Amino acid sequence: MATKLDVNYLCPDCRSYLRVWNNIIFSVKSCTEDKKGLLLLNPDLGNYEFISHYTLDFEEMECLDFFCPVCGSNLTAADVNTNLARIIMIDENQKQYDLYFSRLRGEHSTFKVSEDDIVEKYGKDSSSYVDYFMSKLKKGKDEK
Numbered sequence: 217m218a219t220k221l222d223v224n225y226l227c228p229d230c231r232s233y234l235r236v237w238n239n240i241i242f243s244v245k246s247c248t249e250d251k252k253g254l255l256l257l258n259p260d261l262g263n264y265e266f267i268s269h270y271t272l273d274f275e276e277m278e279c280l281d282f283f284c285p286v287c288g289s290n291l292t293a294a295d296v297n298t299n300l301a302r303i304i305m306i307d308e309n310q311k312q313y314d315l316y317f318s319r320l321r322g323e324h325s326t327f328k329v330s331e332d333d334i335v336e337k338y339g340k341d342s343s344s345y346v347d348y349f350m351s352k353l354k355k356g357k358d359e360k
Contacts, residue, residue, distance in 0.1 A: 222308035225259065225315070230287035234303060239267065243288070249277035254285065259333075261315075262322050262338035269270065274321040282319060297348045299323075316345075351355055 223298030225234045233239050239256035243316035246252070251274065256267040275281060282291040282301040293316055297336060305315040305328065320323040337346070 218229045219334060225257065226304040226306065227284035228257070228285060228291070228304050228314075229289040230284060230301055231327040232284065232286035234284070236287075240303070242286050242291070243283040243285045244268075244272075245283070246274060247281055255280075255282075256285065257317075261326055261328060262263045264339070278321045279322060280319050297345055300325075300327075300345065 223235075225240045226232065234242070236252060238259060240259050241258065242255045244252065244255040251272055253269050253272045253348050255272070258265045279299075282350060283289065284291060288349075291301040292298060293300040296316060299319055300316045302314055302316050305313045307313070309331075314327075314329045316327040316329065318339075318341065323341045324345070325341040325345055326338040326340075327334055327342065328336040328343065334346075
């Protein structure tokens, strides 16, 4: 029987595991100010709760740069939209997905994407990015 701990999250560059128990761990930095630290996100898709040091008081809609805490790679998904970050999700059946989420504090938008389709979308703000994914996926199919 699969448990929630059977789902893993990896850095797309070094493929290090980002999940420790019930948190996905990132190094973050404000795009505009010198605020930086560790941010722990809830691994349940659609749950936008997070844990950080109390001094990391990011403003609503403030842009954050997400980095792999192991290799330091910037996780911005510039090929899709610079407001999104990307990591890899491997589900309990060992199927791999790209997981995109908003870099803007308080913007609730997450996409689980297979190589050729949006599998699931989460968050009240996800409609803002659907067109980006659809055009990217259509372009990828046209190139095949």
